[in-house]
Amino acid sequence: xxxxxxxxxHKITKRGQNVTFRCDPxxxxxxxxxxxxxxxxxxxxxxxxxxxxxxxxxxxLSDRFSAERPKGSFSTLEIQRTEQGDSAMYLCASSWxxxxxxxxxxxxxxx
Amino acid sequence: GExxxxxLFLSVREGDSSVINCTYTDSSSTYLYWYKQEPGAGLxxxxxxxxxxxxxxxxxxxxxxxxxDKHLSLRIADTQTGDSAIxxxxxxxxxxxxxxxxxxxxxxxxxx
Numbered sequence: 001x002x003x004x005x006x007x008x009x010h011k012i013t014k015r016g017q018n019v020t021f022r023c024d025p026x027x028x029x030x031x032x033x034x035x036x037x038x039x040x041x042x043x044x045x046x047x048x049x050x051x052x053x054x055x056x057x058x059x060x061l062s063d064r065f066s067a068e069r070p071k072g073s074f075s076t077l078e079i080q081r082t083e084q085g086d087s088a089m090y091l092c093a094s095s096w097x098x099x100x101x102x103x104x105x106x107x108x109x110x111x
Numbered sequence: 112g113e114x115x116x117x118x119l120f121l122s123v124r125e126g127d128s129s130v131i132n133c134t135y136t137d138s139s140s141t142y143l144y145w146y147k148q149e150p151g152a153g154l155x156x157x158x159x160x161x162x163x164x165x166x167x168x169x170x171x172x173x174x175x176x177x178x179x180d181k182h183l184s185l186r187i188a189d190t191q192t193g194d195s196a197i198x199x200x201x202x203x204x205x206x207x208x209x210x211x212x213x214x215x216x217x218x219x220x221x222x223x
Contacts, residue, residue, distance in 0.1 A: 004153075033209060042115075042199050042213030043154070056209050091153060093211075098142050098203060100211060102153040 004103035012109045020078045021106045025094030033093040082110045115214035129187040133200030140202040145185045148197045195221045
């Protein structure tokens, strides 16, 4: 299967710890997106990359959040000093044009 | 700002047609999408429609777009138990090509 993959699938951490998630997009896709989804809600946009350039960031992406895509392939999303409000599903998507294909997500639980 | 709204719940009998509705406010929407999410899973792109179209059919799925009323619907013909899931309406506008704006989702429950 050559779909979008995310690692880890689940992460439990204590408040105040740092966490990092990885996303591997579909290989020929030049755009990569991060979204956050909380229970009972639709995904909310966080940021997106075209190749290695980060083109847009949501106001939801506080200073504790940083995303990178250093070689224009995989991406990482780091959350520093996690808070309980960061508990959510973090979804990655990739596209070549206007069709975004999503990965399975990383579920973060902050205790 | 942009807003996408959906009804929260739909119950349908197996074999019947389901119709899921969505309204949006962004007049610069260019593409509108329907995604399906099963429990614990990511989102599966079902279909999309460009804003200059008013209908698109793809097997059991029919998308209708009323651009004047900013209303989008998804009809699923011959609904099966495997269609039970949450369905999200989403749009992309020319103001922000990278950003999908989602509704809160409609939970569809198919009963035998």
